[in-house]
Amino acid sequence: xxxxxxxxxxxxxxxxxxxxxxxxxxxxxxxxxxxxxxxxxxxxxxxxxxxxxxxxxxxxxxxxxxxxxxxxxxxxxxxxxxxxxxxxxxxxxxxxxxxxxxxxxxxxxxxxxxxxxxxxxxxxxxxxxxxxxxxxxxxxxxxxxxxxxxxxxxxxxxxxxxxxxxxxxxxxxxxxxxxxxxxxxxxxxxxxxxxxxxxxxxxxxxxxxxxxxxxxxxxxxxxxxxxxxxxxxxxxxxxxxxxxxxxxxxxxxxxxxxxxxxxxxxxxxxxxxxxxxxxxxxxxxx
Numbered sequence: 001x002x003x004x005x006x007x008x009x010x011x012x013x014x015x016x017x018x019x020x021x022x023x024x025x026x027x028x029x030x031x032x033x034x035x036x037x038x039x040x041x042x043x044x045x046x047x048x049x050x051x052x053x054x055x056x057x058x059x060x061x062x063x064x065x066x067x068x069x070x071x072x073x074x075x076x077x078x079x080x081x082x083x084x085x086x087x088x089x090x091x092x093x094x095x096x097x098x099x100x101x102x103x104x105x106x107x108x109x110x111x112x113x114x115x116x117x118x119x120x121x122x123x124x125x126x127x128x129x130x131x132x133x134x135x136x137x138x139x140x141x142x143x144x145x146x147x148x149x150x151x152x153x154x155x156x157x158x159x160x161x162x163x164x165x166x167x168x169x170x171x172x173x174x175x176x177x178x179x180x181x182x183x184x185x186x187x188x189x190x191x192x193x194x195x196x197x198x199x200x201x202x203x204x205x206x207x208x209x210x211x212x213x214x215x216x217x218x219x220x221x222x223x224x225x226x227x228x229x230x231x232x233x234x235x236x237x238x239x240x241x242x243x244x245x246x247x248x249x250x251x252x253x254x255x256x257x258x259x260x261x262x263x264x265x266x267x268x269x270x271x272x273x274x275x276x277x278x279x280x281x282x283x284x285x286x
Contacts, residue, residue, distance in 0.1 A: 048080045051156060054105065059151060063142035064127065071148065072096045073155060074105040074121040076112035082158040084187070084284050086277070087144065088123040089131060089170030089177070091195070096123035099167075102270045111277050117285035120157055124148045128206065130195070131166075131173030132217040135209040141177055149181075163188040163284045165276060167269050168240075169195045169207075171232075172219060179224035188283040190231040190257070190276045193264050196220075196243040220247065229283050230255040233272045235262030 055073040060066055075083060088099045104121050112118045126140035133139035153159045162185060166174035171194030178189040197203040200214035208214040219225065232255045234244045241259065248255060256279055262268030 050077070051075050051079050051083075053077050053109075055155060059147065061143045061147055063139045063147055065137050067127070067138070069125050069143065069148075070096055071122065071124045071151065072100055073152070073157070074100065074108055076109050076118050079118055082156055083118055083120040084158045084161050084163075085120040085122040085152055086163045086165050086280055086284065087148070087152075087177075088121055089126065089144075089164065089166030089173045090123065091166075091168030091170050092128050092130075094167075094170075095125045099123045102266055102273060104273060107274045107277055111274065111281065116278055116281045119163075119281055119284050122148075122152055122157070126170075126173070128169070130169055130207050130217075131176055132213075135213070141173070141180070144177055145181060159185075161185055161187045161284060163190070163280045165190040165192070165280065166194075167192045168264065172196060175219045175222070175225060175230070176217060178228055179219070179222050182224060183227040186228050187286075188229045188231070188280045189225070190233070190280055192233045192269055192272060192276070193235065193238050193240055194232065194244060194247070196240055196247050198243055198246060202243075220250065226252050231257040231276065231279055233257040233276065234259050235264060235268045236260065237262065238264040238268075240264065 053075050056071065058068050058070045061069040073085070088096070088104065090096065090099045100123055104123075108119075108121050124144065126143065127138060129138050129140045131144070132141045149159050149162065162181070164174035164178040164186065166172070171191035174189050174191050175194065178186040195204070195207065196219070197207070198220075200208060200211040203214060208217065230251070230253075232244065232248060234241050236259050238244070245259075257276075260272075262271065
């Protein structure tokens with residue numbers, strides 16, 4: 001009886017072992033099948049949406065004594081990466097909107113479409129203070145360097161290097177502020193019909209607060225300009241052409257640009273804008 005039970009138990013044990021082995025084999029096979037099944041492809045991250053081609057806004061400038069200051073940023077279409085900006089400085093009795101109305105946004109898009117490396121344009125209201133600190137406390141120069149440039153970074157621009165382009169009062173301001181920011185960060189300066197006077201006495205009323213202010217903010221003999229690529233454009237009939245010729249003569253290195261037919265007006269400035277942007281772009285984006 002014991003022998004028969006032992007035989008049964010052995011057969012049961014063998015049966016159990018066989019079933020366990022088959023179960024283990026099945027589990028192993030299933031595991032292998034799962035392991036050999038390729039993982040589902042991870043979809044690529046969605047592309048960043050293009051940056052807006054036109055942005056505008058305002059901020060309260062501490063440097064200008066609480067003045068609400070308007071600004072505009074223009075980019076070429078389809079840009080997703082941070083771009084370096086050309087900072088546009090307007091002339092007297094003008095503003096950021098007037099600068100853009102000369103066709104700057106269109107010239108930018110056309111230049112990039114033609115193969116120029118992409119960059120941005122940025123304009124800001126600066127009042128009539130000739131882009132430096134005045135006796136009133138209004139300091140549009142500090143507003144640009146200490147407030148506007150950081151604002152551009154906050155809006156996705158690469159401000160490690162910038163360029164300056166200005167007209168009339170802004171042409172003078174481009175040379176002044178570009179030199180103050182320094183060659184390490186100023187990639188290029190383009191001064192168009194710059195408002196230049198050979199002495200404090202010759203300056204237009206309101207341009208400076210007196211001889212000391214003129215001397216402290218003069219661009220004549222300004223050493224940092226020697227290390228920054230400079231372009232100067234001026235019309236032959238511009239009232240500043242004589243002083244501009246004298247200014248160019250005292251520079252150690254001849255600037256790009258030159259004198260062409262035209263006056264001190266938007267028609268001349270618009271005619272020069274495309275070649276000026278094409279000149280500045282490779283210096284800025286290198």
